[in-house]
Amino acid sequence: MQHVQTIWLTGATSGIGEALVTKFIAEGKRVALTARNAQKLSEMISQFNAEGKLMYVAADVRNEDALRGAYELVREKWGVPDLVMANAGTHINMPASQISIEACRQLFEINLYGAVNTLLVALPDMLERGSGHLVGVGSLSSYRGLPWAAAYGxxxxxxxxxxxxxxxxxxxxxxTVTAVNPGFVKTQLTDLNPFPMPLIISSERAAEYIWDGLSRKKMEIHFPPLFSWACKAMRVLPYPLYHMLIRRITGSGNRRG
Ligand SMILES: NC(=O)c1ccc[n+]([C@@H]2O[C@H](COP(=O)([O-])OP(=O)(O)OC[C@H]3O[C@@H](n4cnc5c(N)ncnc54)[C@H](OP(=O)(O)O)[C@@H]3O)[C@@H](O)[C@H]2O)c1
Known part of the structure; x- marks a missing residue:
């Protein structure tokens, strides 16, 4: 990834984010880590022992001021990052009986506004400099509606x-801008899922796919390939056919949650 030396990554303390930190450091990049848990962030800095290559600023991506403050600390230390990656996110399974305004708001504030906050604090500096790579982590579940995922999707x-x-x-x-759309990745997030997760991969494998796609400045990085291409194919099915297929595959037709 020659166009990138300095990266600011949110959601860095666990799962895909933590695996990405390992990958980025192994490839010699400088990485600024953000998440809410300051203690975990500080422990990661000690564990990686990558002198001068790592820094952290704890912040909640929902808090625009805190996030701006975090970004400014990164910029003060290393200058405007070459790549900003909005990876922080969460998931709540929501069967009909558990859909609530509060839970929906939480997902929208972290997954959507949190990501937008992250990318937009860096945008003016990148525009002025005339270079920069903005990356958001979506999901294959964004392609079409799925059971229990009304808010997340x-x-x-x-x-x-x-x-x-x-x-x-x-x-x-x-x-440049990249959307990362993973399938199932084994993390603390998916450990909570009470249903089978086809073709689930490790967070280390996910980090490899993401590294490869970022190096090639792809518009979209989607993986694992077999699963993501199947999801893409299902996008073009007529809606009633898609609905019937997903009901069959997930067994959601008779399930109340
Ligand atoms: N795992 C999958 O199968 C999968 C599939 C598709 C997409 N994704 C997406 O990939 C991203 C990473 O997911 P993951 O599976 O690696 O989850 P994870 O292991 O739970 O990690 C989530 C990270 O986000 C941080 N975070 C959560 N809320 C935050 C907030 N309000 N402000 C700042 N940081 C926050 C967490 O740290 P703190 O708690 O310390 O803040 C943690 O570092 C998410 O956007 C997720 O939606 C995951």
């Missing part, structure tokens, strides 16, 4: 659309 679909539009707008300034 909507946040990720919103983020994907935001990233696609942003790409048109920032390209003339020399910036």
């Amino acid at each position: 909507a946040t990720k679909a919103g983020l994907n659309n935001f990233l696609q539009s942003l790409r048109f707008d920032v390209e003339p300034y020399g910036l």
Whole structure:
């Protein structure tokens, strides 16, 4: 990834984010880590023992001021990052009996506004400099509606659309934008899922896919390939056929949650 030396990554303390930190450091990049848990962030800095290559600033991506403060600390230390990656996110399974405004708001604020906050604090500096790579982590669940995922899927679909539009707008300034859409990755997030997760991969494998796609400045990084291409194929099915297929596959037709 020659166009990138300095990375600011949110959601760095666990799962895909933590695996990415390992990968980025192994490849000699400088990485600024953000998440809410300051103690875990500080422990990671000691564990990696990557003198001068790691820094952390704890912040909640929902808090625009805190996030701006975090970004400014990174910029003060290392200058405007070459790549900003909005990876922080969460998931709540929501069967009909458990859909609530509060839970939906939480997902929208972290997964959508949190990601938008992250990317937009860095955008003016990148536009001025005339270079930069903005990356958002969506999900294959953004492609079409899925059971129990009314809010989660909507946040990720919103983020994907935001990233696609942003790409048109920032390209003339020399910036690039990537959407990362993973399938199932084994993390603390998916450990809570009470249903089978086809073709689930490790967070280390996910980090490899993401590294490869970022190196090639891809518009979209989707994986694992077999699963993600199947999801793409299902996008073009007529809606009633898609609905019937997903009901069959997931058994959601008779399930109340
Ligand atoms: N795992 C999958 O199968 C899968 C599939 C598709 C997409 N994704 C997406 O991939 C991303 C990473 O997921 P993961 O599976 O690696 O989850 P994870 O292991 O739970 O990690 C989530 C990370 O986000 C941070 N975070 C959560 N809420 C935050 C907030 N309000 N402010 C700042 N940081 C926050 C967490 O740290 P703190 O708690 O310390 O803040 C943690 O570092 C998410 O966007 C997720 O939606 C995951």
